[in-house]
Amino acid sequence: xxxxxxxxxxxxxxxxxxxxxxxxxxxxxxxxxxxxxxxxxxxxxxxxxxxxxxxxxxxxxxxxxxxxxxxxxxxxxxxxxxxxxxxxxxxxxxxxxxxxxxxxxxxxxxxxxxxxxxxxxxxxxxxxxxxxxxxxxxxxxxxxxxxxxxxxxxxxxxxxxxxxxxxxxxxxxxxxxxxxxxxxxxxxxxxxxxxxxxxxxxxxxxxxxxxxxxxxxxxxxxxxxxx
Amino acid sequence: xxxxxxxxxxxxxxxxxxxxxxxxxxxxxxxxxxxxxxxxxxxxxxxxxxxxxxxxxxxxxxxxxxxxxxxxxxxxxxxx
Numbered sequence: 001x002x003x004x005x006x007x008x009x010x011x012x013x014x015x016x017x018x019x020x021x022x023x024x025x026x027x028x029x030x031x032x033x034x035x036x037x038x039x040x041x042x043x044x045x046x047x048x049x050x051x052x053x054x055x056x057x058x059x060x061x062x063x064x065x066x067x068x069x070x071x072x073x074x075x076x077x078x079x080x081x082x083x084x085x086x087x088x089x090x091x092x093x094x095x096x097x098x099x100x101x102x103x104x105x106x107x108x109x110x111x112x113x114x115x116x117x118x119x120x121x122x123x124x125x126x127x128x129x130x131x132x133x134x135x136x137x138x139x140x141x142x143x144x145x146x147x148x149x150x151x152x153x154x155x156x157x158x159x160x161x162x163x164x165x166x167x168x169x170x171x172x173x174x175x176x177x178x179x180x181x182x183x184x185x186x187x188x189x190x191x192x193x194x195x196x197x198x199x200x201x202x203x204x205x206x207x208x209x210x211x212x213x214x215x216x217x218x219x220x221x222x223x224x225x226x227x
Numbered sequence: 228x229x230x231x232x233x234x235x236x237x238x239x240x241x242x243x244x245x246x247x248x249x250x251x252x253x254x255x256x257x258x259x260x261x262x263x264x265x266x267x268x269x270x271x272x273x274x275x276x277x278x279x280x281x282x283x284x285x286x287x288x289x290x291x292x293x294x295x296x297x298x299x300x301x302x303x304x305x306x307x
Contacts, residue, residue, distance in 0.1 A: 057295055064292060093295065100297050107243050146240065146298065180241070 001026050001226050003043040006071065008033040008062045013048035013084065013203060020203035021045070024219040033065040042226050043080045044071055046087030048139070048201060058101065058142045059089030068094060080124055080226070081195045085140055088187070088197035097190050097197045098155060099147035104140070105180025111139040113212070114178055116186050116200055117166040120159050123193035129221045133170045134163075134214040136200035138178060143199040145181035145188075155188060162187040162196055228273055228281040231305040232289055235266035240298045269293060278306045 003026040007014045014030065021028040021043075029039050033051075038044060051062035062068070068090075075081045075096050083091035091097045104110060116134050118126055147155065155161060164172045164184040177184045179199075187198025205215030236242050242264050249263040271288070275281040282303050289301035 056293070060292060060295070100295055102241065102298065103243055105241070105243060107247060144241075148297065151297075 001042050001223055002040055003028045003045060004031045004039055004041040005029075005045045005047055006031050006033060006067055007047070008049065008051035008065060008090075010051045010053055011047050011049035011086070013086075013201065016201075016203045017045050017047045017084070020206050020215065020219055023206060024216070025223050031067060033062065033067050035067050036070065038067065038070040038074055041074070041079065043082065043222070044074055046071070046081070046083040046090050048085030048087060051086055051090065054086070054142075057093070059086060059091075059093040062086075062090045063093035072096065075190070075195050078192065078194050082125070083195075083197040084201055084203065085138075085143075085199055088199055089142065091195065091197040096195045097188050098151045098160075099145055099185075099188065101142050101199075102144040102146050102180075103142050104144050104178075109139075109141045110143070110178050112137070112178070114138050114186075114200065115166050115168050115170075115176065116163040117170045117172060118163055119161045120189070120193075122159070123162075123189060123196075124225050125162070125193075125196050125218075125222055127221075127225050129217065131214070131217055133166065133168065134200075134202075134218070135168070135205070135212055136202055136214055137204040137211060138200050140179070140199055143179045143181065145179075145185045145199075147182060152182065158191050160189045160191065160193075161185055162189050163198060163200070228275055228278060229305075229307050230271050230273060230281050230285040230303060232269045232271070232285055232293065232301055232303050233266055234269070234289070234294045234299050234301050236264060237298055237300055267293075282306055
């Protein structure tokens with residue numbers, strides 16, 4: 001299984017993602033933002049970080065970089081594109097997934113573990129996964145998911161919510177919402193479910209001695225689904 | 228020509244930064260505030276001498292990069 005991780009100037013989770021993908025069996029290549037062509041890939045990952053210094057709006061400039069045209073074409077032809085954190089911000093700026101990510105409600109950079117509940121397993125990312133509630137790490141300043149009422153209706157109608165912030169029992173309540181995201185949304189799909197953007201970092205939870213292994217479950221399941 | 232554009236958050240979008248500025252101003256004794264909204268200001272020197280064309284170029288920039296039209300509005304405020 002071949003994967004590509006795009007490195008933008010300012011990406012800082014690209015190598016963590018490379019380690020995670022290789023650990024679970026992907027043949028991963030790092031791709032520079034200024035390249036024109038994507039290598040042949042089964043999965044493309046837009047990693048976390050602060051692409052282009054997060055100037056203007058997070059992810060806005062990265063979404064216009066050279067490689068992104070190939071990534072957008074890949075996504076539109078059905079290829080799997082996963083955006084984590086800053087990668088999610090880049091995805092919303094491309095328009096591949098709806099909505100935007102605003103400054104956190106309480107103006108704090110948040111760096112902690114959270115619980116998320118899966119909403120939808122009818123997709124290549126979570127199909128057959130035998131777990132509903134995951135403990136994952138978040139680290140962001142702009143993770144406050146927002147969309148218009150019309151977009152929210154469309155997202156709901158098409159089952160596009162991937163994960164919600166919840167408590168450890170899977171209850172989706174206000175107290176479990178770290179950043180003010182509308183309806184506790186932590187990750188969403190495009191309509192076709194081949195593009196997934198999410199704020200939590202599964203690549204940071206792949207080793208028990210470091211933090212936890214809920215991310216391992218995600219990657220193991222993903223590679224199984226791609227095979 | 229120099230074209231100036233301002234980008235502001237749409238009315239229904241929460242602006243926590245504006246809110247904090249509002250609170251600070253209030254704490255400093257500025258008691259006559261209804262609301263503060265923070266935005267962005269751009270001054271772009273374009274290689275174009277026709278004001279209509281220059282405006283159109285910057286509008287295009289606003290639509291494609293400078294503003295995210297899901298949450299923001301743009302306005303060209305000055306051409307000189």
